[in-house]
Amino acid sequence: MAVEGGNEGFQIRSLQISDKAKGFIELLQQLSVCHSVSDEEFEARFQDLSSNGENHLICVIEDDRTQKIIATGCLFVEKKFLRNCGKVGHIEDVIVDSNARGMKLGQKIVEFLKERARSMGCYKVILDCDVKNKGFYEKCGFEQKGIQMAKYFD
Numbered sequence: 001m002a003v004e005g006g007n008e009g010f011q012i013r014s015l016q017i018s019d020k021a022k023g024f025i026e027l028l029q030q031l032s033v034c035h036s037v038s039d040e041e042f043e044a045r046f047q048d049l050s051s052n053g054e055n056h057l058i059c060v061i062e063d064d065r066t067q068k069i070i071a072t073g074c075l076f077v078e079k080k081f082l083r084n085c086g087k088v089g090h091i092e093d094v095i096v097d098s099n100a101r102g103m104k105l106g107q108k109i110v111e112f113l114k115e116r117a118r119s120m121g122c123y124k125v126i127l128d129c130d131v132k133n134k135g136f137y138e139k140c141g142f143e144q145k146g147i148q149m150a151k152y153f154d
Contacts, residue, residue, distance in 0.1 A: 010105065012112050015058040015072070017046050023068045024060065031095040052076070054120065058093075059112060061105055070097040073109040075116055075125075089117030089125035110140045 015024065020042045028034040037045075049056050054077075061071040073094040077087050091113050096106045117125040128148045129137055 010061045010063060010070075010103075010108075012059050012061055012108060015046070015060050017043055019060055019062075019069050022062060024072065027069050027072060027095055027097055028093065030098060031093060055079075057113070057116060059109060061109065063100070068097070070100040071095065071105040071109050073113050075113040077117070077120055077122060083123050086123045087121055089113070089120070089122040091117075091125060091127040094127075106136065107140055110137070114141070 020037070020039065025034060025037050025042070049058065056074070056076045058072065058074045060069045062068065063070045074092040076090050076092065078090060080086050080088060091110065094106060094109055094113075096103075096109075114125050126145075127137065127142065134144065
């Protein structure tokens, strides 16, 4: 899928094994704790996630000029008993490289993932975000609902 709106050199596509060498892990390090991952670890996790089929999608935007991954986001689909055995899409790990911000690539990633969730029959799509990102996600059509709580394990 081509990214529209003056971003002709950027394509949204599924993560590929070769994207590790294109800076995918370094991009994730701009989002949260993400230690270096060996090629073997990356391939094993890639294969594990791929076994989930369309229920787990990591998409990326690659800058065709630099061959670097400059944006990413993830959608996983939770199958439920609620809502007549409905499905909920969860958007996670959305990040745009600090040098590529301001080009609406984050919005393009989120819109792509929302549309994928809709096309898969999800009755809603949800995400968690930092308070500082609330405005961004409101621009993407989300509204605050409840509060987030977390328990981290060492």
